[in-house]
Amino acid sequence: MNKKERAPVYYSEYLQLDKILNAQQPESEKEGIKANDEMMFIVIHQTYELWFKQILHELNIIRDIFKQEHIPNSSPDIYNSVHRIQRVCRILDVAVMQMSVMETMTPLDFLDFRDLLRPASGFQSIQFKMIEATLGLEYQQRHGQNYYLSQLNQKDIERVKEAESKESLLVLINRWLERMPFAKDSYWLETSGHEFWKQYREAYAGSLSEMELKNLETFDKLFMNDANYPAERKLSADANRSALFIMLYRDYPLLHLPYELVSSLLEIDELLSMWRHRHIHMVQRTIGKRVGTGGSTGAEYLRGAADSHYIFKELAELTSFLVSRNLVPKLPEKLVHGLSYN
Template identity: 55%
Template sequence: MSKQDVHYSDYLELDKILNAQFLESDKAGTHAHDEMLFIVIHQAYELWFKQLLFEADSVVDIMKQEILNDNSPELQTVEHRLSRMVTILKLLVQQIDVMETMTPMDFLDFRDLLRPASGFQSWQFKILEAKLGLRYQHRFGQEYYISQLRPAQVEMIKSVEAQKTLLELLNTWLERMPFFEEAGNWQDYQSQYPHQAEMHPFWSDYQQAYMNSLSNAEAAHKEQFSEVFFEKGAGQHLSAKASRAALFIMLYRGYPMLHLPFQVLNQLLEIDEQLSTWRYRHMSMVHRIIGTRIGTGGSTGKEYLKGALDKHYIFADIARLTSFLIERRHLPKLSVNVEKRLGFLQ
């Protein structure tokens, strides 16, 4: 059978997309010019949310494999798609600039006609947060979370919450780091400080070097070091073993074997930063447009958004690791065998 020619309009389903804007103000006979802008921007957001979910699903599918070679095209694909997600999120932040061309009085022309519709009903965004690792018990405003969604949307979110999140898969991936499990890698390691018997000699040295780097005002970090890297403190999502692996990647990212894993961690931090930037810009815009009034969906408006901004960091455990870095010149010198492994030499 011959292939039928593809037409631009048909391929993009433009008849459906371009005829999907119905103004509530027109239905009410009180045309509000800026309602078209409001609809188009939110439709664009939902399309980008769909793409973000598409990318996140592909990353999760790769990361949930029992064996993932860190020197493989698959990990490169993970890093590349996370980078794409960062770029999309930056675009979502920029779209707020367009939204802010609408003045408070422009919005009031149609705001009351939207009740009880609200951006809080964006089930795609909630699913994206859940896939990345934001669990229900860690959310701000749990009483609002699914209260305004349709039953089918609630079921979709619950189904996602029952699956492994990207944060949990990241923890499993980091725990697989082999360098500290193979005793032969450290036979020629030269300790810089007296070795603490219960610890690996590298971590014994690193802990002492870190303690030496602290000022008197940073005494609390001594306890935090043990909590994060050997005990898994309260509220911590990464295990102690995964935290040690992530810190090791950050410290020695200049070695070829660790460069790509470092980029993966860095992209996850970028995702958190862009989500936080978007929440902040959204909160500021809401305050500018409606002040302290209640949102159309019944939320507390700016106050809810501020709570989400403060609490909804997904990869905070990775960001926290920067508190435990030391200067390069004070890093423990790795064993010859480990250096060979990190340089792809067998």
């Protein structure tokens, strides 16, 4: 049976170029004001929103993978997740570099049309807020919470709240890390007859300088006594131990991709921070101490958000508890076999 004949696809129709290329309507033109840089300003922000759409697309695929109750080690799911998280990182690379184009606009160029934009503001980018929520930034963590809601219309408030109500990638990654058996002392007692974390604590304590000895108190809270585990942490005690174990034994084949996944999540935080700080410097250079078009405190607000909106900081903090390879406890043969290609 012949397939139904499809109509030919034409480049501009496929990409909807009539809609995209006619979607730039400078406010300065409506007012009869000459402001040549407003076109670039619009195109840059539209491009950001297209990239944000792609990031949300990738994150939703990853979330669907980690919603599964069980992800077999032999399935392509972890590779697919790492691949897509790394794609998000490359998109954020572009987002950071794209700021260079925006920086070709001088303060006077911006003043030609800036006042016509009020009260619109990049702060009203719903997709960016949805990205933060999807990754794991909770409302309680947000800088300037009152301003965060007051500048949005009701439809967009509902969109962001819906994104915040769903299980974030951080929550799902936490659950996945909790399921990993290798860092649990029960697994070690079964395979080797001794407890891993007491052995590792001894190695870690021996690696500390006199000025670092206070780190041992934190180590004990995070790894040795679940009753004292800080309630405010987003990662559970089991997930915390699994993440450090992955960092320590990343050279074993079964932990290659989990390590790449953890590293890529840290890279997302790093790139978002770079983007925010690049934005701060651009705003300082362009409008100085003036308020933003949406009524924010401008660079001051952006700096507050940049300092508090780290999503995977608990993973980043784990590097404080690593030791050199020669001090890492040797794995039992059964575990070596389980973590290797056989």
